[in-house]
Amino acid sequence: MSLRFILTLCGLALLIGCSTTTPLPNPEPRICDGHLQSLYHQARDRGIADVQEQPLSPFPYLRADRTLWSLLGDLQTESQRREWLEISLELGRQALRSDHANLGSDHPIDSLENCLEQQSQHLIQDASWPERLATIPYPSRYRTELQVIGLYPLTSRLMGLPLQDLHEELKSRFYQGPQLPTRQYQPASPARLPPGQIRQWLTEAYQRSHLGLPVMTPSRQQQLFAHYAPVWEIEQGGDFDLPGAPRWLNDEPGVNPLEVVTYTHSSYTRWNNRWLLQLSYLVWFDQRPPASNWLDIYAGKLDGLYLRITLDERGQPLLLDSIHPCGCYYSVLPLQTSLQLKTEASIGEPPLLLKPAQYQSGQRLRVSISSQDHMLIGADWGRKEADANRYQLQSSDELRRLPWGAGSQNLFSSPKGLVSGTQRAEKILLWPSGIESPGAMRQWGHHAIAFSSERHFDDPDLLQQIFEAAVNRQDGSD
Incomplete structure (x- = not known):
């Protein structure tokens, strides 16, 4: 194995390690934003934060999976960005509900979800964030x-x-x-x-x-x-x-x-230039x-x-x-x-x-x-x-x-x-x-x-x- 290969992998590891935040515009300060941040940090510090999808920092409960990430280069219209964010919002809701329940938080979940929707709306009019976000690779499950x-x-x-x-x-x-x-x-x-x-x-x-x-x-x-x-x-x-x-x-x-x-869990895959629906069953x-x-x-x-x-x-x-x-x-x-x-x-x-x-x-x-x-x-x-x-059938959530x-x-x-x-x-x-x-x-x-x-x-x-x-x-x- 060559020295060049080792240096390349080490450099890639450092690059991925440094890419833990996303270049999204900061929201206007609101009290409820602090509540979401506080909940996320409590769950993370206790080792119980939900990690199924990737958070879109500085919005800890807007989430994206590999499918959404792969679509970032295709978000050319406001309608496309809106649909992308609607899916991101739903993924985030599931993570928020999990962390809220597992922490035993007494903060009303409805108000937290309302704040999450406001954060999503904050991004709809901004046409530049998909391109900036696409510069960061989705996390690999292989440790370099x-x-x-x-x-x-x-x-x-x-x-x-x-x-x-x-x-x-x-x-x-x-x-x-x-x-x-x-x-x-x-x-x-x-x-x-x-x-x-x-x-x-x-x-x-x-x-x-x-x-x-x-x-x-x-x-x-x-x-x-x-x-x-x-x-x-x-x-x-x-x-x-x-x-x-x-x-x-x-x-x-x-x-x-x-x-x-x-x-059960639903997902999507690409084949012959079409998106196809996938249904997963886990026993x-x-x-x-x-x-x-x-x-x-x-x-x-x-x-x-x-x-x-x-x-x-x-x-x-x-x-x-x-x-x-x-x-x-x-x-x-x-x-x-x-x-x-x-x-x-x-x-x-x-x-x-x-x-x-x-x-x-x-x-x-x-x-x-x-x-x-x-x-x-x-x-x-x-x-x-x-x-x-x-x-019985139940959601994997x-x-x-x-x-x-x-x-x-x-x-x-x-x-x-x-x-x-x-x-x-x-x-x-x-x-x-x-x-x-x-x-x-x-x-x-x-x-x-x-x-x-x-x-x-x-x-x-x-x-x-x-x-x-x-x-x-x-x-x-x-």
């Missing part, structure tokens, strides 16, 4: 200083060596399918939308948006989540295979299997138990599985992809022949490519999960839904303010968005990747999903990074 110390150009190759064997093992388990006994869980309200309804809603959403984002109303979004909510089929080997709602017990994370919940387990009496570097408290469905502009499923809440085991399952995985030479570390059963319109997706390590071992449609246990004693507590801690107590011994081997505590469970927006490359699960360009258009055709129908 760790890569420098860990000789990343060399160790990244070593970390990539076991990948092919791991992928072959996981493919074999996927095509073999689940082994009995299994237990199935289906949504408590398995509502299905009539044919053509989703396409109509998406058409209307595209027409409303000045940014090209298919933003759904809260009611329609909930109906979409219910429509596509999967049946979970889980191998049963012990209590560690029972899904549930995360909770804190004696300051340790775990799940309550009597409260079966699947958590939690109490732990990943050791595979044997010997040291298992992957075992630890809490485990889970993310399943994300990307819809094309007509509302047809285009892609399934999946990770564990640590960001590990990134898998892609194309549902249309128009998607073709790029070569490894062009994308770096390849994802696990799986071929699910052909999509069946009108049928519910069934996702199979293995016992103990909770791997994705099946995805199909069309089978009759058997009598199953029921689960609920994880940011879990009931705890007489108040609430964020499942994720600041400033890294990790779940305390879920560290894995694998970090001893994988820290040169630059990922903070590899194997630990973490919050949305903090999932680095490659060890020998750099890739983020919430990157709106992820689909374009790893796939190319194979043919120009339309698949499926309503």
